[in-house]
Amino acid sequence: MDFVSNTGEQAKEMLQAIGVENINSLLTAIPEAIQLDPPVKDDGLSEYEGMRHMEALAAKNTFPSFDHYLGAGAYDHHTPAYLSAICQKSEFLTAYTPYQAEASQGMLQTIFEFQSAVCALTGMDVSNASVYDAANACAEAVLMAKRQQKKRRKVLIGASLHPHYRGVVDQYLESQDVDLVTVPFRSDGTLDIDFLEEAVDEDTVCVLLQYPNFFGVIDQMEEVSARVKKHEALFILCANPLVYGLYQSAGELGADIAVGDMQPFGLPLQFGGPYVGYIACRQGLVRQMPGRIVGETFDTEGRRGFVLTLQAREQHIRREKATSNICSNQALAALATLLGVLWYGPEGVKKLALTNYQRSAYLKEKLTAIPGISAYSNAPHLNEFVIRTEGPLDALIERCEKEKIVPGLPLERYFPNMKNHLLVCATEKKSKEQLDRLIEVAGRG
Amino acid sequence: MVKTLFEKSQKGQKAYSLPKEDEAFTSFQPPQEYLRETPIPLPEVSEIDLTRHYSGLAQRNMGIDTHFYPLGSCTMKLNPRVNEWAAALPGFTRTHPLAPDEMVQGNLQLIDETLAFLCDLCGMEAGSLNQNAGAQGEFVGIRMIAAYHREKGESHRNELLIPDSAHGTNPATAVMAGFKTVSIPTDENGDIDLEKLKAACSENTAGLMLTNPNTVGLFSPVIMQIAQIVHEAGGLLYYDGANLNPMMGIVRPGDMGFDVMHINLHKTFSTPHGGGGPGSGPVLCKKRLEPYLPVPRVREEQDGYGIEWSNGTSIGEISSFHGNFAIYLRAYLYMKLHGVYGLRRIAEMAVLNANYLKARLGHLFTIPYSQPCMHEFVVQADNYLDKGVKALDIAKRLLDYGIHAPTIYFPLIVKECMLIEPTESESLATLDHFVEVMEKIVEEIHSDPELVKSAPHSMPATRLDEVKAAKEPILKASSEQCACC
Numbered sequence: 067m068d069f070v071s072n073t074g075e076q077a078k079e080m081l082q083a084i085g086v087e088n089i090n091s092l093l094t095a096i097p098e099a100i101q102l103d104p105p106v107k108d109d110g111l112s113e114y115e116g117m118r119h120m121e122a123l124a125a126k127n128t129f130p131s132f133d134h135y136l137g138a139g140a141y142d143h144h145t146p147a148y149l150s151a152i153c154q155k156s157e158f159l160t161a162y163t164p165y166q167a168e169a170s171q172g173m174l175q176t177i178f179e180f181q182s183a184v185c186a187l188t189g190m191d192v193s194n195a196s197v198y199d200a201a202n203a204c205a206e207a208v209l210m211a212k213r214q215q216k217k218r219r220k221v222l223i224g225a226s227l228h229p230h231y232r233g234v235v236d237q238y239l240e241s242q243d244v245d246l247v248t249v250p251f252r253s254d255g256t257l258d259i260d261f262l263e264e265a266v267d268e269d270t271v272c273v274l275l276q277y278p279n280f281f282g283v284i285d286q287m288e289e290v291s292a293r294v295k296k297h298e299a300l301f302i303l304c305a306n307p308l309v310y311g312l313y314q315s316a317g318e319l320g321a322d323i324a325v326g327d328m329q330p331f332g333l334p335l336q337f338g339g340p341y342v343g344y345i346a347c348r349q350g351l352v353r354q355m356p357g358r359i360v361g362e363t364f365d366t367e368g369r370r371g372f373v374l375t376l377q378a379r380e381q382h383i384r385r386e387k388a389t390s391n392i393c394s395n396q397a398l399a400a401l402a403t404l405l406g407v408l409w410y411g412p413e414g415v416k417k418l419a420l421t422n423y424q425r426s427a428y429l430k431e432k433l434t435a436i437p438g439i440s441a442y443s444n445a446p447h448l449n450e451f452v453i454r455t456e457g458p459l460d461a462l463i464e465r466c467e468k469e470k471i472v473p474g475l476p477l478e479r480y481f482p483n484m485k486n487h488l489l490v491c492a493t494e495k496k497s498k499e500q501l502d503r504l505i506e507v508a509g510r511g
Numbered sequence: 512m513v514k515t516l517f518e519k520s521q522k523g524q525k526a527y528s529l530p531k532e533d534e535a536f537t538s539f540q541p542p543q544e545y546l547r548e549t550p551i552p553l554p555e556v557s558e559i560d561l562t563r564h565y566s567g568l569a570q571r572n573m574g575i576d577t578h579f580y581p582l583g584s585c586t587m588k589l590n591p592r593v594n595e596w597a598a599a600l601p602g603f604t605r606t607h608p609l610a611p612d613e614m615v616q617g618n619l620q621l622i623d624e625t626l627a628f629l630c631d632l633c634g635m636e637a638g639s640l641n642q643n644a645g646a647q648g649e650f651v652g653i654r655m656i657a658a659y660h661r662e663k664g665e666s667h668r669n670e671l672l673i674p675d676s677a678h679g680t681n682p683a684t685a686v687m688a689g690f691k692t693v694s695i696p697t698d699e700n701g702d703i704d705l706e707k708l709k710a711a712c713s714e715n716t717a718g719l720m721l722t723n724p725n726t727v728g729l730f731s732p733v734i735m736q737i738a739q740i741v742h743e744a745g746g747l748l749y750y751d752g753a754n755l756n757p758m759m760g761i762v763r764p765g766d767m768g769f770d771v772m773h774i775n776l777h778k779t780f781s782t783p784h785g786g787g788g789p790g791s792g793p794v795l796c797k798k799r800l801e802p803y804l805p806v807p808r809v810r811e812e813q814d815g816y817g818i819e820w821s822n823g824t825s826i827g828e829i830s831s832f833h834g835n836f837a838i839y840l841r842a843y844l845y846m847k848l849h850g851v852y853g854l855r856r857i858a859e860m861a862v863l864n865a866n867y868l869k870a871r872l873g874h875l876f877t878i879p880y881s882q883p884c885m886h887e888f889v890v891q892a893d894n895y896l897d898k899g900v901k902a903l904d905i906a907k908r909l910l911d912y913g914i915h916a917p918t919i920y921f922p923l924i925v926k927e928c929m930l931i932e933p934t935e936s937e938s939l940a941t942l943d944h945f946v947e948v949m950e951k952i953v954e955e956i957h958s959d960p961e962l963v964k965s966a967p968h969s970m971p972a973t974r975l976d977e978v979k980a981a982k983e984p985i986l987k988a989s990s991e992q993c994a995c996c
Contacts, residue, residue, distance in 0.1 A: 068853040069589045069781075070860045071938035077860075080867040080939060084883075089859045092866050092883040093761065095730040100766040109850030113593050116848045124602025126617030129610045136607045139831055146526075148562055150599070155569040156576030160590050163787035164572075165582075165918075167977075168970040169910045171513075172572030173786040176565070179516055182987040186552045192986050195787070198643035199831040209687075233828030237654070241689025284545055313545050327831065336598075337618050338608030338832025339643065340789035352984070358787065363980035366965070370513050371972040375980040381646075381683035382921070386692050391683035394644040394777065398785025408516060408561055412553040414527035420541075421529055427539035446542050467611075475609055479820065498533050 067110050133500055134472035135429075137450045137491025138280070139200060139228050140338055141306070141330040143418075144495060146409045149332050153402050163358070163393070167373045168365075174372035177360040177397065180404040187310045187407065187415070188324040189317020190346035195358035196400040197392060200327035201234035203343035204274060204304050206390060207323045208235055210347070210354040211272035211300040212242060213389065218271040218299075219245050222262065226251045226279035227304065229480045235274070244271060254443040255281035255452065263293050270299035272322075277305040277313075280480075281489065282450030283443050284313055291320040300351075306330055307344070309448050311419030316346070323347045332406025333399060340399040353379065356390030418494060422449035425501065426492040432505045433490070439508065442487060450491040452477065459486040462508060469507045516564050517988035520554035526561055571971040572786075573915050579941050581868075583887045583918035583930025584678070584726060586756050586778035593848075594781065594841035603840060608832035612817045618836065619816035622809045625843045626793070632846075632854065633755075633772060634765020635795035639804045641834040645753060648773025648792025649684040649720075654826045655771055655796065655803040656718050656747050657688060668717040668745065674703050676727060676922040678753060681720045690717060697924050701727045701880040703737060712744035722751040723767065724758075724885035726922040726930070728865065738768025747771065747800075755779045756934070757862045757886035760855025771796040780842035791838040805829045860935035861886040864942060868933055871946045875953050879925055887932035889925050895953070898960040902927040905952055907974070908966035912948040 072080070077089075086092060093101070111119065134142070153159065157172060164170030164177075177195045184193035197203050208221055221244045223232060239246060247265055250258045257275065266273065273294045278284050287303070294301045303321040308330045310316070316324035328342040347355060353376065361375035381388040410418055426449040433453055434441040442452035455462055459476055466473040474490035481487075492501065556564070573580070580587035598604075606615050626638045642648040653671070660668045671685040674695045682692045693711050698704040703721070719741045724730045731737060741748055750764040750772030756779045758764070764772050776782045776791040796804065802824035810817050849857065862885055869878065869888040876890035892902040906916035906929070918930040933942060955963050967973065 067848050068856050068935075069591060070856055070935050071941075072860065072863075076939045077863060080863055084863075084866045084870045086866075086883075089863055092862050093730075095732040095882065096762050097732065097735055100735075100762050102761060102763070104855055105760060105850075105852045108852040110853040111848050111850070113848065116593060116844055117596065119847060120597040120600060120844055121602075123617040123621055124600040126620065127602050127606050127615050129607065129614035130601055130605035132614065134607060134610070136609055138609055140608050142607070148526075148558060152562070152565045152569075154595060155566070157569040157572040157574040158786055159595075159783045160574035160576045160587075161572050161786045162580070162582055162585050162587060162784040166573075166906070166910060166916050167975050168907065168967045168972045169573040169915060170786075171971045172568035172570065175513070175515065175568050175571070176786075178986075179988065182515070182517055183553060185987045189549060198647065198789075201828070201831040202643065202647075228831075230828055230831050234830065237827050237829055238650075238687070240654075241657075241687075310547065310551070312541055312547065314547050315549060318547065318549060334604035335607050336604050337606045337615065337836035339830065339835040340838055341831065352986070359986060361980040362985040363976045365973040365975050367973050369972060371975045373975045373977050373980045375977065375984060375986075378981075381679040383679070384683070385679045386682035386686045388679070388683040388686075391646040391650060391680045391687050392644070393646055393680055394775075394788040394790035396643075396789045397787035398783065399789050401786070405561070405565070407553065408526070408556065409558070410527045411525050411555050412551040413555070414525060414529070415551055415553065417529055418527075421532075421536075423541050424536040424539045428536050431539075446545055472607075472610065472614075494530055497530065498535055 067112055132470050132472045135474045135490045135492060136472060138475050138489055139327065140335050141491065141493060142335055142495060143330050143493050145332050145334055146406060149402050149405045152405055153398055158398060158401060164374060171371060174360050176401050176404065178362065178372050180400050181360065183404050183407045184344045184346050187307050188346045189315030190324050191349040192352045193344060193346040194355050195360060195397065196395040197343035197345055197357055198396060199339065199341045199343045200304060200325065201231040203325035203345045204231045205235045205238035206345060206356045207302045207325045208239060208272060208274060210323060210351060211302060212244060213354045214300065214351060215271045218269050219243060220247055220270045222247050222249050222265055222270060222273040224249050224257055224275040224279060226255060226257060226281060227274065227276045228280045231304065254445060255279065255283040256445050257285045257290065259289060262290065266293055266297050266299055268297055270297055272300040272302050274302040274304065277303050277309055278448045278450065281443060281452045282447045284446040287319045295320060306448065308419050308422060311415040312423060312448065322351060328403035331403040333402055340396055342396045342399045342403050354389060355379065357392045357395055421494040425494065425496050426451060429490065429492045429501050433508055436509045438511060449493055450489060453488050453490060455486045457511065459488055462511060465510060466507050471504055471507060473504060473508065515988045516556060517554045519556055519560060519564065522555060524555045524557045526556065526558040578913055578915050579937065579945060580915040581917050581931045581933050582915060583932040584753060586932060586934055588781055588934040589936040590781055590783045594844055597844050598837045598841055613815065616815050619809045621840060621843055623811060623816060625839055628846050629774065629793055630795055632759060633795050634763030636798045637801040637804060638793055638795035639808065640793050640839050641805050641830050642773065642792035642794055643830050643835050644788060644790035645773055645775040645792040646680045646684060647829060648794045649680055650688055651794045651805055651829050652749050652771045652773055653684055653688040655800050656749065658803040658826050659747065659800055660717055668715055670715045671717055672711055672719040674721065676725050676924050677720060677722060678726065678751060681751060701729045702731050702733065705733060705736060708737065709740055712740060716744045716746040718747040718749055720749040720751060722754050724754050727880055727889045727925065728884040728887040729880060729882065730885050734767045753778060754886065757858045759858040760851050761858050765797065771800050776839055776842040781845045782838045782841045789835045789838050791835040807833060857935045864933040864935060864937055868931060868942055872949060875949055887930060890929050890931065891925055891927055892929050893927040895956045898956050900956045900960050900963050902929050904963045904966060908952050908963045909948065910967040911969045914945060914948060
């Protein structure tokens, strides 16, 4: 099938108007030697056949039938039902980047409100319209910091940053004039603050840390922040935004740039994308910001309106001098997360965060009470924590999978010396019955 | 006056619900000294008011579903709703990106088949779907070119040749990846100037970034010579796949001599534009560049598919997980529905629609390049400058007639440029209507130029003060407006 409107007769009429015999006469610029023969057989499907095909493919994924405890940057939260009703509205779904502001006031205002919501959560002054994902946000934030601190060369990054995010930061920084220094973590997953204190100096561009970190640990960020500020290095905080419903905000902690992924507020797991990278900063850094930013203004009749602004930073104007090559961002997914944040509101965001904390705290206490299982860290957490097994972790995982449970993410792949360490996540979606069942199965060993 | 949601807050109202608390849980309390002290300045709004607010905003926006949208270079074709249906299947939405391989075989098969189909369509041999948009695809492609030269001991190749008609992302990407850019001028036929290209090639040439058909909608008849010149200089060819729509089933970038490329799935493959994303930017390459493709990669193994999270030659990671899965899933279905047969039909009809419009608009505007175009074409709207009417004014007046404006002032090489791309979706009646509207606007320019210069008149806003927005930036709702604090 196809979605072409015109009939063969209409095509003929159009060819006549153009003054050519056939469509091939319009393709003469293409060297004949490389032109393909038109396919003779229709190898497409009907819409119905296509739907059956997709259902069959989806059915090959057995994962949704498991009770799982995976997090690590992709969190299984409730998606409010009204999200898809709004996001599927034609004018949001099928519009493009709001270049024609007069015809795009709806989208521009939603982006403005997204920026406002990100600022509200993080406690920062300014947000952009979104970047791709948390990993990309981390990389763009370090590039921002480098633009601001051109003469400095040292970039400090916590070893407890999500390894995938770190991979992407390395990717973006390889061609930059910087030295990457990794700040190690201590044996309980907390940041080695002494190392940090030693390492930060007058040549330090920025310090990038995660909150909670990859192991679910909430570090003593106030202490960290003070040490970073002493040398006027920029402090970049990468956070699951749900943390701001409970723990100190990036603003309170004195962060200069706050980044992360808005996915926990309403986007399904969907195998890792689309998610929504957010990037917010202090007012003074706004001109280093990558990507789209929407601002408020007036029209010629004096009515309030919204436009893309500060565009002198962007690739379509500045080309090789742009702050980034980003153009498309995650607009529709950003709208979904905005709707998620607003559905919870100021009180709901706090309660959601607390509920996540309490359910995971319960699970952590009960799991680590099992002989042979211990807690990797006693530092505060949000909704993730690491457990350590005395015996082989594989046995526990196998036992759980037989009972249709995926108990968490083994960490050995990322940190070879963390054999038998499992990263476990429990959100508001976990009932006491579910948690008790995992505890029971884990305890059988 | 239009209100933001932050100004609609009513103390104590809410939309959320949470699972019931349980005594077993409530005894756990986080440590006091770490807690947030400042309020979260979000509005308090019930679900009905949230819904009305955003329904109202939707009505203040144009989309393809509601209006003809001939925005050049953006390929605003129908976004079939069957794509949305598929992306919402719980079998896909409930899969975690770090789930054990054997539990997500459907996803991995989809990734493998999508890449195979795209490679076949483009004459390439391997690829990655991990890039979240076209610009990220460009970045990865250029990083792969850098890795290739490094491996050959030719790290000194630090220049990328880029035509002056290129998308702004090309030079921005080159610089982000650590290259110098060398701009190649366009000749009077709208094509790359071969002599200047030759002169620009040197031992420092890493490669050429090229869009073909280019941004004025023309296929380069000397593409094979271009490829030869760059390859002989030791450079590689990067294909910007933004304009792939009219190529499908007709000619393949791989056969034109390109070594690596990206595709914008939200253009050619109908995934929703969503007001500016999410996109998806698959990267495809020839065998010699395959070792450098980003990880993770999906591999077909004896007993199914597996994920390779790292290898010794890859440039590494580019996204948090596997890219925008739910976006390339839509593109996959679109390809399945069409087959190569249907995709070729798309390409032909896109070319036909564009050439038809171009022929019909010739009496109103200067047509700088008279040869047949591919999927889009430029008109030079400088005929009415004596009346004080610019391309911008015509674009704004189109909005009043219920048509989204074409891309204007791009590419930069054409004066008062309007880049028009009707896509294969549109019917003859819509195209004829567009011509009639353009004729009417030209009449207005003669009879009442002020009407055009002050357009639009029927949109939710008249022209907006962009200078004020940039000079006195207001970038978020002020927290005083929010009742909660």
